[in-house]
Amino acid sequence: MSYNVKLDVFEGPLDLLLFFIKRDEINIYDIPISYITQEYLEYLDIMKSMNLHLAGEFILMASLLMRIKVQMLLPREKVDSEELIEDPRTELIQMLVEYQKYREASAMFKDMEETQNKFYPVKTATDTISWDPGLFLADVHLVDLGIAFRNLLESMPKTKYYQIETYKININQQAQILRTMFSTKKRIKFSSVAGILKNRIEVVVTFLAILEMVKSEEISVSQKTIFGDIYLTKIQLKETNVIADA
Amino acid sequence: MLSQTHKVIMALLFSAEEPLTSGQVDLCLEEPVQLDEIMAEINEYFEKEGLPVWGQKIAQGYRLMTREEYEPWIRRLYQNQGNVKLSKSALETLSIVAYKQPITRGEIDAIRGVSSYLKSLLEKNLIEIKGRQEGPGRPLLYGTSSHFLEYFGLNSLQDLPKLKEIEEIMNVEIEDGNEEEYVGNPAE
């Protein structure tokens, strides 16, 4: 089988299938599934042999085709003659018909584009009129707003963020704050600890400090109900070890 | 000869950066006018004088455009930029958006069978975000913009050829194909 087809012309698996359907004058509502599967797989083989990367959608379609083929080969169970047997091709046919509709429509858009491209809008200079030039330049849409913001974030020097993160807060320091709190109380609610923290980073670091202290058996944590407040309790016995570690 | 009203409307047409609507003309003139009638007269005048322009009814308004026959010269003026045409996949995506709007990216992909790129259509101002779909994930909904109408020379979305008409074209093509050949295919 020879293919005089440009490799890059197919928009996707549906486009490729429609190419076979048109080329071989196949009735889209009665696709010879075995034949078309073979054509499709041969095409994919050619792509592979040319060391071309196949988009996942093409592989997916291959498996759909093979599934339909198998379903059609299976002997159908006897059913009530009144009942219609669902054709395994139905879903594929619906997809192809729907896609073909818009593919035809896009050909029409192409014609319309070509026609309209022959007209050029008349442009008059307008500098005799005074208006606010800062507010009269470009059409703005919602996505422009998002893109503008995203680009600004992108262009900001990244180091700024890191400076703030590594700045004046670390696990040891937060652990020390907790130890100070434990010097007057044996048990502390986590919510009361979180209450004095200024931002998310402090909460995260403090939480890490708590985990460290639990790991070194300096404190224990407990909870009475699910999603309830967490209690931090100082473990007296291990105190000497911890001080030695610190 | 041209009346004062004709001249004022012509001046507005010349200076407008987007299609001039009847509402805008009424506002500027501070009295209601029959824009369609006046534009018909202005177009008649342009034609009679052999001027290289016409007022096109587009995107719910009128825009002054050069006549088709001057395109070869004007194109030379723009030789370096030229009119960049939309790619095949952009046109496919756009036609799905046009007929099924408002639509999510997932729905577009499902019809095309591949993932679609919306950025260039958004950048060219042909489609825009129309809101979010209710339900899980609340995905963004896309639709066509008013520039879309201008770009394709349409007055409104109702001027889009009905998909039914397209289906009819397709059916004719199918009937043209030879169906009998495949009746006895080994697959069945």
Place this chain on the structure above:
Amino acid sequence: MLSQTHKVIMALLFSAEEPLTSGQVDLCLEEPVQLDEIMAEINEYFEKEGLPVWGQKIAQGYRLMTREEYEPWIRRLYQNQGNVKLSKSALETLSIVAYKQPITRGEIDAIRGVSSYLKSLLEKNLIEIKGRQEGPGRPLLYGTSSHFLEYFGLNSLQDLPKLKEIEEIMNVEIEDGNEEEYVGNPAE
């Protein structure tokens, strides 16, 4: 009556985005023309017909202008066509206010790296003062207005495209250059 050359040059003048130079005209017509003479004749024609436009000679060439006496109407047109357009810097500022509100001017400037003018956005009622920040100097806090939501067709601020969604739209574009090549990407 107008000659073909006059009409072609008129078409070029009408569609040019920049002042039309004698060199450009020679290139488009593929023969040298006396642009000054022809433009004088075209202007004479406009005058005689009472058309609301004329070709103005400036340093770089000729450009199409509307006549001064139509300014009052055109001004009104810009006032109601132009109120929905934003410059790049206004857009940047607006996007920061939209996504980071409530925000102080200092914080906006820090993100943009330049000082920002909020006056025009305030005048256009796209942003508004939301209060004052606690702390030194108690600077004013800005946020978007309900008109902003209306203008962008949003139900609430939660409907703003999320940064993740913008990333999706932007990033996929890297492959968009290959959009005709879904099948044909070289593996290595």
